Amino acid sequence: MEIESAGDDAFDDDFDEMEGYADTGPGVTRRVVTAAENRHASRGWWDADADNYQAEHGGFLGEADFVWCxxxxxxxxxxxLGDVAGRRVxxxxxxxAASARWLAGQGAHVVAxxxxxxxxxxxxxAAxxxxxxxxxxxxxxAALPFAGAAFDIVCTAFGAVPFVEDSALVMREVHRVLKPGGRWVFSVTHxxxxxxxxxxTEGGLHAVHSYFDRRPYVEYDETGAATYVEHHRTMGDRLRELVGAGFTLVDLIEPExxxxxxxxxxxxxxxxxxxxPGTAVFVSEKAAVLR
Incomplete structure (x- = not known):
């Protein structure tokens, strides 16, 4: 199976344009990151952590199963997602790609x-x-390499959305590649x-951060460069992103x-x-008839 790469070299080119960082030592902080820094950190983190992540969570996720959270x-x-048989997903x-393989097993035409x-x-x-x-x-x-109206369904279970600096742009890109009437479903940390x-443990039962602090969580190395980035949006932020992109919210699931x-x-x-709740699953749709 071939893995197609879209604009891979551009990620490094963008990162090279970033300003340098002072030698601060590794640590954790909340601070603004650029889109280029964010991409570089996310790709580097998940490349380095892929084996550990799969060893720790692969059994729970399965080889061909769709677990939302x-x-x-x-x-x-x-x-x-509704009936996926025959749908482009x-x-x-x-x-x-355990979810993609499960979808393929249900008769969907899937791209992961x-x-x-x-x-x-x-x-x-796993394939x-x-x-x-x-x-x-x-x-x-944030830059999907697909034509407009190419898919009936777009989905992700804890992927992409919280790790992109401009998640509103992700919503707009998903809207672009969905057919009219298409469904967009994603799960994120609540x-x-x-x-x-x-x-x-009990230590995680005490509120210590402001709900309204939207600065991303950033882990950084000894040069100050981000190595892991995750973004917080309020519930209202997420709804405004969806509506702003042209979606209608169908349901919001908070699994018990x-x-x-x-x-x-x-x-x-x-x-x-x-x-x-620990998870929020947003179920939305693109209008069936575009005005």
Whole structure:
């Protein structure tokens, strides 16, 4: 299976234009990042972490299954995408593409896309293991390399949206590549989680950050350059991004922590999950008739 790369060299060219950083030592902060710095950090992080991520979470996600969130909500049960048989589907931020392979198994015509070559390497290996191959594309979610109205459905489970500096642009790009009447469904960390520490224990039950602080969470190296970037948007921000791009919100799912589910995934845990939501799943549609 070939992995197509869209504009890969441009990512490095943009990063080279960034201003230099003073030698500050590695650390964590909240600060503004440029789009180029963000892309470089995200690609580098997920390339380097791909093996560890798959080793830790691959069993939970499955080889050909669609799991929306750490709470374990599966598309097979939730049916948020509707009938996918015969539909053209794009999965953004696909990682190892387990969801794309599940969709292919349901009769969908799927393209799986990710910024990270490391994650797509796992997608390629899993395709060989399962015998379910889908086209893989390496590209930036803020500049989708597809023609307008190319897909019936676009989806992502915790991919792309929180890792892009201009997530409103991602919404507009998704709207562009969707056919009229197409559906856009994505899951992200629930916005209210940003007021707490990423701690699955009692220490993560105390509010310590402002809900309204939209500066991204940034991990940086000894030169001050970002190595990991994740963005917070309020619930209102997300709704305005969708509406501004031309979508209509169909549903907003806040999965409850299921009984008997004891697996801890980062900051997600039974303790926290029983008290407040950890995931928000936005279900939206493009107008069937464009005015």
């Amino acid at each position: 750490p709470e374990g909500l599966r598309e097979a049960d939730a049916k948020l 794009l999965e953004l931020g696909c990682g190892a 896309m990710d910024l990270s070559a490391g994650m797509l390497r796992h997608a390629r290996d 060989k293991a399962t015998g379910i191959e889908v086209p893989l594309v390496q590209a930036d979610a 916005p209210m989680r940003w007021i707490f520490l990423d701690d699955p 922590w299921p009984e008997g589910h004891e697996q801890i995934w980062g900051q997600w845990s039974p303790l926290r999950g029983r008290l407040f």
